[in-house]
Amino acid sequence: MDALMLARVQFALTAGSHFLFVALTLGLATLVAFMQTRATVSGGAVSGGVVHARMVRFWGQLYVINYAVGIVTGLVMEFQFGVNWGGMSAVTGEVFGAPLAMETIAAFFVESTFLGLWIFGWDRLNRWVHLGLIWVVAVTAYLSAYFILVANGWLQRPVGFVLEDGRARLTDLGALLTNPTAVLAFWHVVFGGLLTAGVFVAAVSAYHLRRRTGEVEFFRRSMRVGLVALIVGAVVVPTPGGMQFAYVQPTKQGASEKGLAEQARFVAEFGPGDYLAPGGAKVGEVLMLVAWQLLMLVALAALVKVWSGRWLVRGRVFHVVLMLSVPLPYVAMLSGWVFREVGRQPWMVYGVLTTRDALSKVGPGWMAVSFTVFTVLMVVLLVVNVWLLARFARRGPEAVQLGAAPPVRPVEPVLTPSY
Amino acid sequence: MEMLAMAMLAVFTAGYLVLAGADIGVGMVLPVLGRGQGERRLVIAGIAPFFLGNEVWLVSAVGIVAGAFPGLEHRLLEGLFPVAGALVVAWVVRDMGLWLRGRVDARVWRAVWDGAVVAGSWGLALAWSSLLGTLLADAAGAGGSGFNVGSVAGLPLVVLFVLHGAGFARWRLSGEPLRRARRVPARYGVTAVVLVAVTVVAGLGVEWSRVQASPAGLAVTAVMTVVLLPLLLAAQGLVWWTFRGRVTAPTYL
Numbered sequence: 001m002d003a004l005m006l007a008r009v010q011f012a013l014t015a016g017s018h019f020l021f022v023a024l025t026l027g028l029a030t031l032v033a034f035m036q037t038r039a040t041v042s043g044g045a046v047s048g049g050v051v052h053a054r055m056v057r058f059w060g061q062l063y064v065i066n067y068a069v070g071i072v073t074g075l076v077m078e079f080q081f082g083v084n085w086g087g088m089s090a091v092t093g094e095v096f097g098a099p100l101a102m103e104t105i106a107a108f109f110v111e112s113t114f115l116g117l118w119i120f121g122w123d124r125l126n127r128w129v130h131l132g133l134i135w136v137v138a139v140t141a142y143l144s145a146y147f148i149l150v151a152n153g154w155l156q157r158p159v160g161f162v163l164e165d166g167r168a169r170l171t172d173l174g175a176l177l178t179n180p181t182a183v184l185a186f187w188h189v190v191f192g193g194l195l196t197a198g199v200f201v202a203a204v205s206a207y208h209l210r211r212r213t214g215e216v217e218f219f220r221r222s223m224r225v226g227l228v229a230l231i232v233g234a235v236v237v238p239t240p241g242g243m244q245f246a247y248v249q250p251t252k253q254g255a256s257e258k259g260l261a262e263q264a265r266f267v268a269e270f271g272p273g274d275y276l277a278p279g280g281a282k283v284g285e286v287l288m289l290v291a292w293q294l295l296m297l298v299a300l301a302a303l304v305k306v307w308s309g310r311w312l313v314r315g316r317v318f319h320v321v322l323m324l325s326v327p328l329p330y331v332a333m334l335s336g337w338v339f340r341e342v343g344r345q346p347w348m349v350y351g352v353l354t355t356r357d358a359l360s361k362v363g364p365g366w367m368a369v370s371f372t373v374f375t376v377l378m379v380v381l382l383v384v385n386v387w388l389l390a391r392f393a394r395r396g397p398e399a400v401q402l403g404a405a406p407p408v409r410p411v412e413p414v415l416t417p418s419y
Numbered sequence: 420m421e422m423l424a425m426a427m428l429a430v431f432t433a434g435y436l437v438l439a440g441a442d443i444g445v446g447m448v449l450p451v452l453g454r455g456q457g458e459r460r461l462v463i464a465g466i467a468p469f470f471l472g473n474e475v476w477l478v479s480a481v482g483i484v485a486g487a488f489p490g491l492e493h494r495l496l497e498g499l500f501p502v503a504g505a506l507v508v509a510w511v512v513r514d515m516g517l518w519l520r521g522r523v524d525a526r527v528w529r530a531v532w533d534g535a536v537v538a539g540s541w542g543l544a545l546a547w548s549s550l551l552g553t554l555l556a557d558a559a560g561a562g563g564s565g566f567n568v569g570s571v572a573g574l575p576l577v578v579l580f581v582l583h584g585a586g587f588a589r590w591r592l593s594g595e596p597l598r599r600a601r602r603v604p605a606r607y608g609v610t611a612v613v614l615v616a617v618t619v620v621a622g623l624g625v626e627w628s629r630v631q632a633s634p635a636g637l638a639v640t641a642v643m644t645v646v647l648l649p650l651l652l653a654a655q656g657l658v659w660w661t662f663r664g665r666v667t668a669p670t671y672l
Contacts, residue, residue, distance in 0.1 A: 065672075068518040072511050078481060082496035094487025094636035100484025101640040104479045105647055112478075113654045114491045116471035120670055121661050170636040360497050368506055377511055384515075388522055401521065401670055 003364040007084040010371045012341075014080060014339040016334055017071035017378055021385075023333050025070050026190070027197025027233070028063040029138040032056060039129045051217055054397050059201065059222070060134075061402035062389060064119060069385045071112070076374055083370065086360035091353050092168040095161045096172035099176065103147035111140035115375055122403035145193075146186045153182025155349050156340070157247055168352065180247050185340075187240035192336075195233025195295065196329040202226030202302070203326045204393045206319035209312070213396055215385055216313060223312050227302040234299035238292065241336070249350055252277045267352070277335055284338030291332035296324050333348060421631055424487040424641035425622070430648070431483060433618040435476035435559075437583075437611045438655075442466035444584015446513060446540030446599070447577075449533065452588060460669045461519065463536070465591035467672040468662040470517060472509075472655060473569055479644075486640030490630030497611040498565045499553060506546035508653050513539025521672045541577070548576035551617055557624030576617070583610035593665040 035337075039052035077101075082089065088096065117125070118133040125133070137314060160175030161168045170176070205223035208215055250258035251266075259276055266275040300320060305311045344350055348358035392399065436596075442516035445452070445466050484491050496503045516535030552573010553566065586607035588600035631637055 005503060065518075068514065072514050075478070075510060076507060078478070079496070079503065081485070082481075082492040083500055086493050086497045088491045089485070089492045093485065093492065094632035097485035097487075097489050097632070098636055098639050100481040102643060104475075104482025105644055105651070109475045109479050109651055112475045113472040113651075113658060116468055117661060119471075120468035124661055169633045170639065173639055197449075362500055364498060366500055370500075373504070373508060377508065380517060381511070384519065388519070392522075405471060418512060 003362075003367045004359055006364070006367045006371050007080075007359055008170060008355065010084065010374065012082055012123065013079050013378060014037045016337070017382055018070065018077055019333060019337060020330055021066050021070040021073065021331070022145070023189070023193045023196045024200055025063065025067050025194030026141055026169070027195070027229065028059065028066065028200070029134070029141050030065050031195065031197050031201060031229060032060050033138045034136045035059060035225065036131050036134050038129050051221065054400075055222060057400045057403045058218075058397040061400050062204075062392060064115075064402060065385060065388050065392065067115065070298075073378065073380060076378070083362060084360050084367065085348070085358050086362070087106060088348055088358040090352065091166065091357070092158075092161075092349050095168045095170045095176070096154060096349075098170055098173070099147045099150040099154070103144050103151075107140045107144035107147055111137055111144060119402065142190065145189055146182075149185045149189065150177055150182040153179045153185055155347075156249065156344060157181040158349050158352050163352070171298070179228060181244065184240045184244045184247070188237060188244065188336075191233045191237040191240070192329065192333055194229050194232075195237055195334065198226045198229030198231075198233050199295070199298075199322070199325050199329050200226070202230055203322045205293075206322040207394070208396060210316055210319040210323075215396055218397055220309050220312050222228055224306060224309075227306045227312075230295075231299045231302055231306070235290070249277075249344065250361060251275055252339075254279075256284065266272075270354075273346070275346060276344055279344035281339050281345075283343060284340075286336040287335035288332050288339060291328045291335065295325065295328050295332065298322070298328075420638050420641055421487075421627065423645060424483065424631070424637050425627060427641060427644040427648070428483045428488065428533045429619060429622055430643075431476050431480035432622075433615045435480055435517040435553075436614045436618055437449060438476060439470070439473035440580050440583045440610075441587035441607065442470045442584070443513075443540045443543050444582070444586075445588055446536045446584070447544060447581055448584055448588075449450055449537050449540070452592070452599050454595070455493040456526065456533070458594075458596055459533055460521070460529075460672075461594070461666060462573045462592060462596050463517065463589070463672050464666045464670040465588060465596075467670045469519070469658060470514075472658045474514075483640055487632055487637045488627070489632055489646070490631045493626065494625070494630065495550070497615060499550060499570070502546050502553075502570065505542060509539045509542025509546060511539075513543060515539075517672055521669075544577045544586070545574060548573045550596070551576055551621050554621035555617070558620055558622075559624070579610055579613060579617075583607065583614065586610055591666055593667050594630060595663070 030242050035052060036056045039049045039056050042052055081100075114133050114136045118130065118137060121130065121133070154176060157179060158168075160170065160172035162171050163169075171362035176182075202223050203226075205226060207221040208219045210221065213219075250256070250262040253259050254276055263275045267273065301318060301321065305315060311318075346354050346356070348355045445462065449459055449462055453462040484495075512535050516532040516539055517536075520532035520536065522528075549570050551572075552569035552571070554569070555573060556567045556569025559569075582603065582605040585600050585603035585605035586609075589597070589605070590607065592600055632640075
């Protein structure tokens with residue numbers, strides 16, 4: 001593989017694994033925030049809200065396990081912008097960098113700091129303050145997704161800049177922030193995340209109800225939360241997704257009439273070459289639609305069942321269907337993303353900078369070393385965390401460690417003789 | 420405006436080194452401060468509530484670089500690729516260790532992830548020392564766009580991280596680990612000032628005019644950062660206020 005392909009595959013693997021975890025993080029943070037609101041309003045663990053408080057801790061811990069991988073893969077991704085794609089920061093760094101700066105300072109900083117307070121301040125903070133923390137975490141998570149999609153939307157449809165001496169200068173921040181390819185993608189991801197979390201929560205609940213693990217009320221309530229999210233997500237997600245087709249690049253659709261016209265324009269402007277999207281984009285589009293259609297069928301069944309608690313507890317076939325549905329949102333997410341990103345090739349910034357020109361001048365040897373090291377690291381990270389998620393999901397609410405009173409074991413006495 | 424952006428970058432970089440430098444330092448001396456696994460968990464509990472809110476300062480500093488000084492990314496990441504790569508690997512390994520160590524109650528599991536915390540902390544401190552050393556040598560006139568004499572000569576700066584961590588441990592720990600931390604003649608305030616000074620001097624080695632964005636791009640990042648800084652400081656203050664005092668019991672990690 002040449003350096004370009006190595007760098008592209010490395011980015012695809014990192015961003016792909018990042019996206020898998022972020023999708024669940026976004027949706028699950030929202031569901032946990034709603035659960036904690038319910039728990040807090042009904043008096044917390046002290047009075048009536050025992051089951052709700054337990055739900056917050058159980059789903060909250062799965063969220064936290066998931067979040068940690070999101071952060072770490074995000075770091076590796078940010079690092080790759082600088083190392084592997086130096087040509088991009090040289091030509092378009094200023095415009096592309098602005099939303100990234102906003103994401104880190106206006107969103108991620110607050111999100112991460114408040115999440116730390118939420119995790120470790122469980123018994124120390126007033127319960128209304130503690131509730132406020134998770135809402136701040138959820139809102140800043142969405143803000144973070146928005147800024148990232150502003151950066152990505154600009155790669156799809158560059159606006160608000162001028163090229164001067166081969167460098168892009170930011171001229172219109174408003175155009176950048178209201179770019180339809182960013183705003184529509186944001187709403188698409190919001191409901192995609194909700195759908196992912198809905199399927200996840202419903203499927204884990206289905207597992208426990210089917211196995212009759214004894215936590216019937218806990219998982220009946222959880223299943224209902226999951227199914228509502230699943231239905232809302234599945235029904236709304238295609239709207240902002242489909243609206244994006246109005247802004248899709250002509251070359252993304254392959255050799256259509258418009259695509260060929262665009263191809264001719266690029267050849268005239270940038271020299272000979274193949275400017276039509278590779279076939280992988282079409283595969284992504286089809287897979288995404290198939291996965292969504294299957295999810296729509298699940299959502300229809302859910303719409304029938306969600307009203308009756310008895311049906312939720314007993315429908316054993318439905319339980320199996322839900323458990324089998326867990327991969328579907330991920331398939332839809334990843335293939336939709338392949339459609340979007342592979343469909344932009346051979347451009348890094350559409351019509352401005354090709355992916356080849358965006359590559360760093362780092363030697364291919366170093367590129368291979370970095371590829372190997374980070375791929376191994378990502379795989380270990382993914383395997384360990386998926387295993388942990390499954391383990392804690394399976395063990396149920398009794399095994400939760402988050403927000404639990406610290407285990408009573410002989411902690412070292414504060415004063416010990418020093419001889 | 421470029422002065423403002425430079426000041427903001429200095430605040431976030433120095434903020435990271437002072438705040439995260441302490442939890443990195445504690446991670447480096449984890450096996451010394453905590454002898455058994457119970458003690459080590461207590462030492463980790465000392466930094467647990469802070470490390471998330473500390474590492475975001477670096478993420479934000481990188482964000483400021485991306486928005487206001489896009490050329491600097493190239494100088495630091497492409498020119499010093501192996502060091503930057505080692506830094507990220509160490510960061511990932513360390514974070515994994517912190518997040519995972521408490522999840523499974525088995526001796527081997529804890530030992531492996533404690534090892535990851537220690538190795539990752541050393542890796543981070545060494546990478547930072549090399550990076551700062553390179554920039555300090557730049558400031559002293561070594562120049563160039565890749566490694567220089569400072570990349571190696573800066574490595575002893577790791578001692579700063581160890582001392583800073585020990586200084587922090589004096590505030591947070593209790594019992595035996597505290598007694599061991601007290602053997603190190605470290606003061607958090609002193610090492611904090613040194614770290615800030617190192618950051619500022621290292622910044623003198625960068626040719627800022629060559630790496631900065633155009634005035635419009637620079638202004639967007641600089642103004643937003645200045646406006647939000649009080650909020651971010653308040654969030655950090657809330658963390659310190661909430662987790663003031665010594666730890667006597669393990670936490671989630």
